[in-house]
Amino acid sequence: MNSHLLDGHYRILKVLNDEEKGKTYLVEDVNLPGSQFIVKQLHSASSNPQALTILRRLFASKAATLEKLGREHDQIQKLIAYFQDNEKFYIVQEFIPGDPLTDKIIQDQPLKEDEVISLLSEILNLLVIVHSYGVIHRDIRPANIICRESDKKLVLVNFGTFNEVITNSVDHLEYIPIEQVNGNLKYNSDIYALGIVAIAALRGLPAKEISTLQSQKNKLTGEIIWCNKNLKLNRKLVKVINRMVRFDYRKRYQYATEVLDDLNKITNVDRDQQKQYQKKLLLVLMGVAGCITLGFGAWFWKLPKPVSDAQQKLYQEAVNKYDAGNYEGAVEDLNQVIELDPQNALAYNRRGDAYYRLGDYEQAQADSSQAILLNPQDANAYFDRGFAFSELGKYKEAIADYTQAIKLNSQDAYPYYGRGLARSQLKDNKGAIGDFSKAIALKPQYTEAYLQRGILRRRLRLREEAIQDFDKVIKINPSDAKAYYHRGLTQLINKQKYAALKDYTDAISINPKYIEAYLNRGDVYSDLGDNLEATEDYNTILQIDPKFIAAYIHRGIHHFSFGDYKGAIEDYTAAVKLDPNNIVAYNNRGNAYLELGNKKAANQDYSRAIAINPNNALAYYNRGVIRTKQKNKQGAIADFKKAAKLFQQQGEQDSYQDAQREIEILKNKSAPAPTTRPKSGKIEKN
Structure with a gap:
């Protein structure tokens, strides 16, 4: 056995464990004489080729994360390497004497x-x-x-x-x-x-x-x-x-x-030792919430502590509660700190952050404003108020705050990222892409900035550039399910359905409760005619969240496409029970009733959709179809005219021409049943 080399260069010195699921060896790297490592062999629970492909990606993703973790702290065992041999997976770990x-x-x-x-x-x-x-x-x-x-x-x-x-x-x-x-x-x-x-x-x-x-x-x-x-x-x-x-x-x-x-x-x-660990935690957290915490945390460790021991203790208790996710408790303690010292800018800043986490953006904005008033040179306060303004929909005010934060600290990537988000909301696409790019230049591993830039590029039809951004996120963090999901959306726009399926599957493998990924994968399966696979994805969503309306609607569309009109009606009815004002559900259910010959029920559903939203072009068009079948010529013409006007306003040229065609047929008194009708129902996908 000792003559066998694992992965070509690990010589087995000793079998440490031999179990059914795999073995553990003490090995030596023949290229590094005297070096010892632990190698764990893991048997796959499945031999299915597709399952193995998914496992291989997951294995690499998890290994990459553990590699980073081992480098972060010397009291965490380092993962040295990983490899696969047939259906067996191997990890090479640091040997700890x-x-x-x-x-x-x-x-x-x-x-x-x-x-x-x-x-x-x-x-x-x-x-x-x-x-x-x-x-x-x-x-x-x-x-x-x-x-x-x-x-x-x-x-x-x-x-x-x-x-x-x-x-x-x-x-x-x-x-x-x-x-x-x-x-x-x-x-x-x-x-x-x-x-x-x-x-x-x-x-x-x-x-x-x-x-x-x-x-x-x-x-x-x-x-x-x-x-x-x-x-x-x-x-x-x-x-x-x-x-x-x-x-x-x-x-x-x-x-x-x-x-x-x-x-x-x-x-x-x-x-002091505990503070260092807390500071370490703050430094490793990323994303919007992470960078807010980072800003506050970094500021806290640099500024002088509150004057009295009582204030310091109370403030520290608030910080501990905040770090533990007890934001209500943090607010209560910070209220007392501010009562003892109304000039404590730090306490206002931290309380504003806690209010932000609680969803009270008005109070978060007010506290950040007070912190700015007490310390106009604090870039973090402007940064945090910018996020509060963004949540309140005040994007111009948010942009002004991010810009001020950048003036005070031009090397901080986070305000650029925040300003990019706000600018994208105001359709300043060029400015937003510039901000995301600047954030990336300052922080090359900033995955959220790559992700948001990729999403924006996709909206601008810069699809190849968008895919490059998502590729970069995946390279930095192979466990980022959102990157696979958004790359899948982009692949689908490029009509690469099988590539999209693969990305959605990877996203689901990383996050088994990723509802949007199941929804989009189900749609792709449905388009490909894979009935069982599509149904399974929609069913899985409803197991995760029985009140997820879009799943009922998408499953209804799927049933409709396969001629199961009764099944479609059941799904649309379930959607209506959850949301009595869901126009898509009424419109689509009307289509299903129409296919079954129930004109009265179809007419009621289209009329209900119109009552909810008088600008719903599709409902007018479909009701025009019903009225044509009912020999109600004037009513049908009125509906098609309204539909044509709305379609034209909405830029839906093909549907506009369909409506105009039906009007001409009716005016010529031939009045056959319409042969074309815009596809109904599939909800917009992000």
């Missing part, structure tokens, strides 16, 4: 409180970074926490990302919360697993004994009962761990920063 936590958790030899708090703090700080990358570890347990030999620091290893993607399996159920078992993974699923590790350490329970916790639950609440009278523990620590392992993930801590905050209240953990 040291002892797993399993060697430290020995039966009936519990760790001390301070040791467990230190363990929790160290791993939670790593989870802050991990989760900020959109990654969930999935397999936190003592065997995957290594005490590094060189410096005794804890290292997080063996991310479970690939297990669930490639092997479709979930192992070590004693550490896994119920939502993860059910496939509804959450960030705080990692917090649950770490809580179980803490309980094992405090109780002295080795791995084989952890399963006993599952039988020690409160019969009424289902919560784990682990702290007996013999354990003399700090009640606050017990309270923290209990909240970490709550059965219902909604009642658990939502963020690692929340747990850290409560642990810090128990002990005198060095706050």
Whole structure:
């Protein structure tokens, strides 16, 4: 076996694990004598060629993300390389000399409180970074926490990302919360697993004994009962761990920063170290929300702290609540800070940010304005007010604020991005593209700027340039589902249906709940005549969101195209129940009734569509068709004239000519049933 080289240059030194789903080896790179690595072999759960193609892309995408993550922090195991051999996938990981936590958790030899708090703090700080990358570890347990030999620091290893993607399996159920078992993974699923590790350490329970916790639950609440009278523990620590392992993930801590905050209240953990981790988190978050947080965070660490200790403590509590997503709590604390010091520009700025997250854009704008009044040189305040103005639809005011932010700090990419969004709303396409391009020049890895520029270029029919932008996003971040989706839209406009299908499928593989991708893929399948595949996509949407009206309408159009008029009527009726003013549903249902010969019901639906929107050209045209069949010549001519006028105003030349043709036929008294009718119903796609 040792003579066999994996990927041509990894010599197997030792088999560390041999399981049905794959093997784990200790290897040496023959090109780097003396270097040792861990190689994990994963067997695919499927041998279907199409499934393997999707898995291959997902595998590469997940690996690329973990590569970045390993470079971010030296206490996160580095992913060195990855490759595929037939239906087997391999990942090459850093070898960490040291002892797993399993060697430290020995039966009936519990760790001390301070040791467990230190363990929790160290791993939670790593989870802050991990989760900020959109990654969930999935397999936190003592065997995957290594005490590094060189410096005794804890290292997080063996991310479970690939297990669930490639092997479709979930192992070590004693550490896994119920939502993860059910496939509804959450960030705080990692917090649950770490809580179980803490309980094992405090109780002295080795791995084989952890399963006993599952039988020690409160019969009424289902919560784990682990702290007996013999354990003399700090009640606050017990309270923290209990909240970490709550059965219902909604009642658990939502963020690692929340747990850290409560642990810090128990002990005198060095706050400076904690601030560095929080700052790290702020620096890695991207996008609109990320750059708002970044702006505030960067400003906070540079400015002097509030004068009094009470204000500083209160402000820090607000920051912690904000970082944990408790924006209401942050506002309450910041109200007190401002009451104590009405000149605290920083507090106004942060409160405005919290209001923004709560959707109160008027108050966000007011707070940013006050921050500007107190500190006119703060670029971040102008930047944040710009976003508030944008949400309020005041794009000119937003552009003025972004421009001022740029004047104060011309090297910041984010105001250019924000101004680009506002300019695109005002149809200043050239200016918007210029701003997105400037943001990209300042920040070459700014995926959101590439994405928005690509969307704008597609609208301007610069399709090849748009695809180049989406390609760039995917190259930077292969896990960006939106980039695949928008590239798919562009491919479809270029009549590349199969290329679009592939992109929609990739988007869905990355985000299995991407409703818009299912909707568009279903439409493409329908156009290609793939009845079952299209129906499955529409059905999947309605499983995800039973109230998603567009899915009923698109499925109705699909049924109609295959001659299933009754099925179409059922779908349009469901859409009308959800939205009694949905014109598309009435219009399309009228078409289906017409095909079944129910002229009365069709006429009622078209008339209802007109009553809702008197400028709906298609409804007038279709009612004209009905009136023609009913020998109502004058009524039909009136409807076709109205339709023709509206079609002409809307620039729909072909439909305008259809209406004019029907008018001429009726005026010549030949009055045969119209042979052409504009296609009805497919909603506009973004």
